[in-house]
Amino acid sequence: MSTTVFSQLDRSLHEHLAALVRLAATGDDGTAVELARRELPRVVAAVRALLDEHTPDEHGRCPTCRTRRWSRRLPSPCRAYLAAQLALTVTDDEPSGEHRHLRSAG
Ligand SMILES: [Zn+2]
Structure with a gap:
């Protein structure tokens, strides 16, 4: 199943x-x-x-997320929208400085 x-x-x-x-x-x-x-x-x-x-209105609510119970009252920002925003604008290609200076000295 x-x-x-x-x-x-x-x-x-x-x-x-x-x-x-x-x-x-x-x-x-x-x-x-x-x-x-x-x-x-x-x-x-x-x-x-x-x-x-997930297109939020001016209060950050979106028609899709609004149907969930917890977000009906709270004008919490649309999580999907925020997640996309974060994923696209925040770079995280340095997990722990692992390959920060990859071959910097050539
Ligand atoms: Zn949403």
Whole structure:
């Protein structure tokens, strides 16, 4: 019952995203350019599609999150919107200074 069509879709989606990240990180320049031109617009389209469902009004509420019980009174900001905002604007490619100075001395 846990292996539904949706869970398979979800898994392949995550695998696809992981592959994109892996390619962007390890691919050569040509791959990176192709990735940016071919895949980036699709990823942007996906984010936009999600954000369409989570468009906060001036109080930070969105039609999707408002249906949840806890947010009916509290004008808490839409979490999906905030998560997207954070993911896109905060860089976290330095987990613990692991590869901070990768080959800095050449
Ligand atoms: Zn929302």
